[in-house]
Amino acid sequence: MNGCEPNSHIVESQFYSGGYTTPEARKIFCDRYRYQRWLDVEAALALAQADLGIIPAWAAKNINEKAHLCYINLDAVKEGLKVSSHSLLPLLGALQQACDDGAGQFIHFGATTQDIQDTAQSLEIRDVLTIVTRDLSSITQQVMQLAERCMDLVTIGRTHCQYALPMTLGLKMAVWLDELWRNMERLAALRERVLVSQLFGGVGTMDAFAEKGFALLDKFSQRLGLAPPLTAWHASRDRIAEFLSTMALISGTLAKIADEIRCLARDETGELEEPFQMGKVGSSTMPHKRNPEMCEQAVVLARLIKANAGLGFEGMINEHERDYRAVRMEWVTVTDTSLFVCGLLSMMKAILKDLIIHEHRIRQNVDQAATLISTEALMFFLGEVIGKQTAHRIIYETAMKAKETNQSLLDLLMVRKEIAGKFKREDLEKTIDPANHVGMSQELTRRTIDHVKEKLSTTGTITERERLCPLTEKDGRCNVQ
């Protein structure tokens, strides 16, 4: 462990990786697994071509058998990459070496490099989306339970970071829930559009497959569980841009929730707090500190993910039929975004699982703020008699004076001649009780929960595919079905 294995990217750090991603996500992008996927795609191609009589069945069978990293001389691949500067050929050369009786001659028959790599990338994205859907669905459930639990808990609504009006904490969470659900819908739509194969040859004409091209595309796609696209998308990267921006939207939602928790965790507010257990240390020099570091890290990850969305849009600008200036960016953006988004989701699950809700602080803050945050109700109550605009003016003047002189708003109001003769103090008191002014908070929360619950119940869960790195499996095999 003290030797120097070069692992300089933070996601590879033996110590800090956990703040940025999860082992599960790293496995998807492990470079050996990536090669295995390319081999899987080549095997699927050979099998599909044998079905259609494009290549001999014995050759396809042999290619499928040997298309496993355990048969591949990776040192030779490494050497080959240095010499050829080609991202796929050395691997294909090694596969050919591994095949018997000339079967290797039928590898990669008529495909272009990008066919293989794009198809494999779709498989990667599918694995990522499986994790994202699973975790986002758990988070949606968690927030639904929290909203249910806090349905009636009166709290202060804030605008411009200032006390605004009373509301319930459940409603705040219902707004999160609604946003989370929209992200679930986006994910479903994204899967439909993005999870497609690629098999169109050098410039997208299927030239090398001739009249069997369409049947081949269907069989090949079917074997990999991907949808066949209408045309080549070698130079048409909106799917990837959509993936990156959808991940940015999801992260945006999660970061907003995390940041709200962080804000409400301030000492002066103290209403929510991310989970804490003894042993978690806030500061190396201030022993009392208890910091919302997970929430902060969630914002960090969301920012990184958002930056990649910008690159995704840039990657849409391709020249002619293929353009590696665009495509090679994806090796970084798709990888980083996926790693970070999985890290972010796992962090949010942990935050929400044991979110601390300081109910008594919430009550205390509400009680103390009662006169200020219910001025709207007071305005309408007084307005019935003296007119709403007049009431706005009188309360505005009195509230500003109350703030500046630190006196009670009601005390000051009751000495004003426009008020004193016309109203009783206890009516004013009743009017400003925050619990009477949460509007439709509970109903809105209920409706949102019901809506999402119903939608969730009709959404099928995605069966989780085996996602172990093939090298860790006993026989080193990962069979294409």
Place this chain on the structure above:
Amino acid sequence: MPAHPIDFEINPAVFSTVELTQIFDEKARYQRWLDFEAALARVQGEMGVIPQEAAEEIGRKAKLELLDLESVHEGYLHSRNSLMPLLGGLRRACGKGYGEYVHYGATTQDVIDTAEILELRATVTILYRDLRVLETICLKLAGNHRTTPMAARTHGQQALPTTLGLKVVIWLGEIRRHIERLKHIFPRIAVGQLSGAVGTMAALGPQAMKIAKGTLNLLGLEYSSVAWHNSRDNIGELASIFSLLVTTLAKIANEIFQLQKTEIGELMEPVPAGSVASSTMPHKKNPVICQRVVALSRHVRSLTGTIMESMAHEHERDGRCLWSEWLAVPQLCIYTGTALQYMVDVTSGLEVRADRMLTNLHLQKNLITSEWLLFRLSGTIGKMRSLEKLHELSNTAMDAGTSFKEAVMDDPEIGSLLGREEMACLDQPERYLGHAVQIVEQAIEDIERKRELDPKTLGETDERL
């Protein structure tokens, strides 16, 4: 028919200032283009490249009010060139066929780039002026509050005591660095453009370099013999400086926004009498201007991204890059200058609630100086052991809502190490200020010394403004 908030008439100057919009006013810009043509003609006349009479006539007629703007407008409806219709107007305004000598050997981009530099120079002049005003205000604020104690916060949580003065001199450090950045870049950007269609000066004739130098000097600009038509790093650099500058402003605005939160209430953005914060909540006092500054800064940053991208030119000129830059520059300048003006307003009337600062500091008075205790104990039981011990005691106290001090006093391991009298320090966090006051005083002195080396103004303000 103003469709952009920069130009709104009923609710003007929300995202712009009059002074800045005047720089980029359409007619002011065309006049600048005409000024360029007049300067070029004058130099070419003096050097005998075009007839002296032609140069004089062009100089006389190169005034927007002398052109038939209806026909120029008509021309723009049909032409896709940004300059030709205007030059047509100038040509028609000139008598005796002298108009034929207009724009003799220059390219469109020479004119527009040079005018853009004049616009950027005017903007930088304003930014420099206002930054120095902001610096003066913050110097005073820091001086007045060098000893005003308040809670410093990290991770949004109270950390240790500090003074408002220290917070402000940190702002001042950034402001000063921006002033130095502007001083540094000002001479570098004051370079005009006159190199002909692909930078070879082919059409300007044998005296090309002299013509270019003379023309640009007349406009108060320097001349560089290598064209920068496709070399926009100066603009990119200036845009990034604007981003840096405006992000400092946003950071200050955000700090005020945060500290104005109802629960904290330590700083307040000034509210002009009669300004109403909410249409339905009469009690509200909102940090509106600070929020606007943050919003402006976001736009500036994304405009900077656009301008940086526009550095990737193809070949000698590349309209895809130029137009994205030309479209971004006015907004970039207006938003940056507006944010700065806003922060001058906010800081000059900033309301400081020293009493709230003290109250908040005492919110967890025993806890906020736990570091003092840590170092007090380190000598006896070691720093790591003290950290562990105090972490445990402070969290237990925080959870139980009991006194941290009492917990320390009652602890069998460390309770006897400190006297009750000494422990009283925990009750007065405002005394645990480290070297805050000294840092503030030194920083103020340092900045004031640097101010003496500043020129009063970076450039002349455009006389047409």
